Amino acid sequence: MIAFIMEPLAHEFMLRALLMSVLIAIVCSIFSCFLVLKGWSLMGDAVSHAVLPGLALAFIVGIPLAIGAFIAGLFCALAIGYLKENSRVKEDAVMGIVFSGMFAFGLVLLTKIETDVHLLHVLFGNVLGISERDLIEAGSIAILCAIIMLIKRKDLMLYCFDSAYASVIGLPIRVLHFGLLILLALTIVSSLKAAGIILVIAMLIAPGAIGFLLTNSFDNMLMIALAASLFSCIAGTIVSFHIDVATAPLIVLIQAGLFILALFFGKSRGTAKGLQNVS
Amino acid sequence: MIAILLEPFTYSYMVKAIWVCALVGGVCAFLSSYLMLKGWSLMGDALAHSIVPGVALAYLLALPYAIGALFAGLLAAFSMVVVKQKTNLREDAIIGLVFTCFFAIGLLLVSINPTSVNIQAIILGNILAISVYDIWQIVIISTICLIALCLKWKDLMAVFFDENHARSIGLPVNMLKILFFTLLSAACVAALQTVGACLVIAMVITPGATAYLMTDKFNCLIMIAVVLGSITSGTGAYLSYFLDVNPGGLIVTLQTLIFMGVFMFAPKYGLLKRKAAGHG
Numbered sequence: 001m002i003a004f005i006m007e008p009l010a011h012e013f014m015l016r017a018l019l020m021s022v023l024i025a026i027v028c029s030i031f032s033c034f035l036v037l038k039g040w041s042l043m044g045d046a047v048s049h050a051v052l053p054g055l056a057l058a059f060i061v062g063i064p065l066a067i068g069a070f071i072a073g074l075f076c077a078l079a080i081g082y083l084k085e086n087s088r089v090k091e092d093a094v095m096g097i098v099f100s101g102m103f104a105f106g107l108v109l110l111t112k113i114e115t116d117v118h119l120l121h122v123l124f125g126n127v128l129g130i131s132e133r134d135l136i137e138a139g140s141i142a143i144l145c146a147i148i149m150l151i152k153r154k155d156l157m158l159y160c161f162d163s164a165y166a167s168v169i170g171l172p173i174r175v176l177h178f179g180l181l182i183l184l185a186l187t188i189v190s191s192l193k194a195a196g197i198i199l200v201i202a203m204l205i206a207p208g209a210i211g212f213l214l215t216n217s218f219d220n221m222l223m224i225a226l227a228a229s230l231f232s233c234i235a236g237t238i239v240s241f242h243i244d245v246a247t248a249p250l251i252v253l254i255q256a257g258l259f260i261l262a263l264f265f266g267k268s269r270g271t272a273k274g275l276q277n278v279s
Numbered sequence: 280m281i282a283i284l285l286e287p288f289t290y291s292y293m294v295k296a297i298w299v300c301a302l303v304g305g306v307c308a309f310l311s312s313y314l315m316l317k318g319w320s321l322m323g324d325a326l327a328h329s330i331v332p333g334v335a336l337a338y339l340l341a342l343p344y345a346i347g348a349l350f351a352g353l354l355a356a357f358s359m360v361v362v363k364q365k366t367n368l369r370e371d372a373i374i375g376l377v378f379t380c381f382f383a384i385g386l387l388l389v390s391i392n393p394t395s396v397n398i399q400a401i402i403l404g405n406i407l408a409i410s411v412y413d414i415w416q417i418v419i420i421s422t423i424c425l426i427a428l429c430l431k432w433k434d435l436m437a438v439f440f441d442e443n444h445a446r447s448i449g450l451p452v453n454m455l456k457i458l459f460f461t462l463l464s465a466a467c468v469a470a471l472q473t474v475g476a477c478l479v480i481a482m483v484i485t486p487g488a489t490a491y492l493m494t495d496k497f498n499c500l501i502m503i504a505v506v507l508g509s510i511t512s513g514t515g516a517y518l519s520y521f522l523d524v525n526p527g528g529l530i531v532t533l534q535t536l537i538f539m540g541v542f543m544f545a546p547k548y549g550l551l552k553r554k555a556a557g558h559g
Contacts, residue, residue, distance in 0.1 A: 036368070041375035042321050049477065086550055087542055089488045093315040096324065100481035101535025107417055107478075107528030109404065123402060124386055165303075198328070198477070199386075202379030205372055213366060246390035252383035259376065263365055 007240040016135050017127045017194075019235035019259040021251065024191040024203065027142040029229030030149045031187045032208030033222050034180065038160035042092060042231040043077065044204045046099035047181075048188045048197045050076030055122060059115045066137055066189050073185035076102055077119025125196030125248040127237065134193050145183055156180060157218050199248045203229070213262040228258050287520040296406045296526065301513035303469045304482060304530070306421045308508020309428050310466050311487030312501045313459065317438050319381040320484050321371060322460070323361035325378035326467045327479035329355035331385035331401055334471065337393045338396045339388065351541075355381050356460070404475035406516060417469045417524075424462050436497050437461060449481055473512070474527030481531040482508070482525065489538045492545045 008014040035044055053067040058068020076098055083094045110119050121129070130138075149156065158166040159176040167173045191200045207229040211221035236251030287293040314323060333351025338346045355377055362373045390397045397405070428435075437445040438455045446452050465484065470479045490503035515530030522529065543550050 005536070038456050039369045039371050041369075041371040045321070045324065045375060083542065086553070087492060088548055089491060090315065090318050090320075092318050092320040093484050093488045096320040096480045096484040097535060097538055100478055100531055103530040104478055104481065104531030104535065108522075108532055109526045111528065113523045118400065164386055198382055200377060201384060202374055205375045205379070209372055212368060230537055245387055246336070249386040249390065250381035252379060253387060256376075256383070257326070263362065271475040 002242040004242065005167070005238055007260075008179065008238055013128055013130070014237070014241060016132065017247065018134055018234065018237050020138065020194050021237045022132050022230065023139045023234035024194050025207075025229040026226065027146045027149075027187050028145055028191055028195075028200070028203040029207035029225040030153075030222060031183065032111050032206065033211060033218070033225050033231075034149070034156055034160045034202050034208070035184075036208035036212055037157070038180070040161055040184070041205055042095050043080075043186060043200070045201050046080065046095045047073040047184055048200050048204075049099045050102040051185075051188060051192065051197060052103050052122065054106075055112065056106050056109035056115065058251065059117055060109075060113065066135070066141065069189045069192060070108075071186050072102065073188055077181045077185065086262055089125075093272065117219055121196070123196050123198060124191065124193070124274060125194050125199060126248045127194040130193055138190040139195055141186055145186050145190065149183060151180070153218075153222070195208050195248045195251075199252050202252040202255065206259055207253070208264045209254070210259050213259075213266045228255065232258060284429055287517055287558070290520075293406055293407065293520055295515070296412065296516045297513045299409065299414055299433045299510040300406060300473050300516040300526070300530065302421050303417060303466070304486075304512025305474045305505045305509035306424045306428075307466050307470050307479075307482035308486035308504040309425070310459075310463055311483045311508070312490065312497070312504045313435060313439050313487070315484050315491060320480065321374050322461065323467065323483040324480040325355070325359075325374045326352055326464050327471060328378040328463070329381040330468060330471065331382050332388055332475050333385075335388045335396050336386045337397070339392060343416060344413065344472075345420065345468055347472055348471065349464065351381060352464045352468070353414065356464075358408050358513055380404070400475075401471065402475050404473050406473045406526050407519075409472060413472055413538045414520060417472060420465045420469045424465055427458065427518070431455065431458065432501065440497075471515075474530055478531045479526050481534055482512075482537065485531070485534040485538055486511070489541050492538075492541050492548045495547075506536070507537065 009018070035041060051073045054070070054072025055065050058065045070183070079098050080091070080095050081096065082246045083089070110117060116216035153174060155171055159173065159180070163173060166176070170218060188200055191203060196201055207225035208221070210228045212226035214224050215221050232251050232254040236254050237247055240250045242248040297418070301459040308365045316322060330348035330351045333347035333349070334344045337347025359373055362368065362377065363370065390394050395484050421451055434450050434455055437448070437450055442452055466483065467479050470482045474482060486508035487500070490500045492505055494500050505549050511533045512530050516526045519526035519529045541549065546552065
């Protein structure tokens with residue numbers, strides 16, 4: 001058993017991969033608690049797809065890819081808000097139009113220009129190919145987001161759970177709204193290299209959903225999400241080394257397994273009611 | 280000049296790509312007229328991603344890809360219903376959870392056996408190298424969808440606009456919804472071949488939403504959407520010959536550009552008109 005765990009760690013790339021997956025496990029699981037409560041799953045889907053043209057344009061302009069991706073993700077969220085305010089099309093349709101349009105544009109750019117952005121790595125993640133620079137870059141973004149979210153968790157939680165109530169007790173709703181969007185974009189950017197833009201959606205939903213099913217208190221939900229996510233990421237990375245399959249999909253499937261366990265053996269169906277009594 | 284413009288038509292693979300894209304684009308656009316009315320856009324995306332493991336498995340086992348896709352789609356829909364019944368999770372979280380898991384299964388299958396499945400073709404479409412066998416599947420699927428839609432478009436309209444009214448005039452509402460989602464899955468399976476799993480959502484939303492900004496009459500809306508859908512799809516495939524880019528990406532970029540244009544300049548609901556009228 002110990003050999004099973006220790007053997008991959010003898011390789012430097014595996015150490016980096018493991019560290020990276022631990023970092024994104026932390027940041028994604030914290031964000032997922034807010035996302036699940038807020039009902040923003042489609043927003044996560046949209047922003048993650050929309051970073052593609054940002055990567056391509058950042059490469060053309062010559063700025064760090066993470067910055068391009070962040071700007072594109074944020075642009076997508078703002079464009080959705082603008083189009084929703086100014087047309088009679090429903091919000092979910094607007095989201096679909098904006099993110100698919102941006103994804104398509106990114107695809108056209110990436111097939112047209114010669115880049116060192118490997119399309120399949122962007123789409124599906126490549127945690128085993130993480131360089132030291134990627135690790136520092138993505139890792140610092142992830143740690144920053146995680147700290148901000150943990151410090152502000154009560155305000156964010158109230159906003160996600162009941163924005164009308166949050167507004168009544170005097171919380172700055174707009175700041176929280178845009179803050180959450182920025183955190184979403186940053187979280188996605190930090191997880192891109194490891195999970196890819198499609199599977200990051202799973203990382204952003206599943207841990208929070210597992211926590212939601214098992215407890216009524218928000219702080220416990222955070223802890224459970226964190227534990228589930230850490231377990232899946234570490235186990236997924238180590239097992240994928242031994243059985244030689246892609247890492248990110250395996251992590252997602254372990255999370256799915258935990259969700260199914262929570263679904264059939266959890267006592268609660270998940271009620272959002274008790275969550276208001278955050279300590 | 281004309282010789283250059285006609286050049287794509289001298290290649291049979293281009294001719295095939297253009298008409299197959301136009302056909303699929305039309306069918307998807309027809310469905311998009313309904314889908315964007317209800318706030319079910321995420322379903323289109325979810326279906327397209329969920330069928331990936333089915334398609335991968337079908338290629339592994341050398342079965343017709345439509346069968347694998349249909350099976351995976353049904354299984355995904357079933358899982359969503361089960362999770363929905365057992366929990367109080369929000370619907371969007373359930374849909375997101377299920378489709379990403381299915382997608383992950385697909386990727387895992389491919390990573391176990393990378394040689395026999397071309398994952399790029401599934402995710403990004405493969406219309407330029409489509410086999411005759413796959414074209415037949417698309418033509419059959421599209422024809423069935425079009426016939427069903429032409430026969431039932433009014434009933435579906437009643438259901439989508441006002442379910443209670445539809446029920447009161449004796450329409451089988453649940454049957455019609457099931458019919459719609461069956462047609463939608465079938466169209467997603469067809470569109471998967473032309474634009475790939477990631478962009479199917481555009482084909483089943485954007486043309487309808489564009490048309491929605493141009494007209495108030497639902498039959499006009501369908502006409503505009505279908506014309507837009509097939510012209511953009513055919514044109515996208517045609518232009519991809521000259522620009523040498525991924526046809527799916529180009530088709531959806533075109534559709535989005537047209538949506539933006541209509542959003543700005545539409546006669547009644549355009550941004551400029553609304554700003555001028557003082558409520559924009």
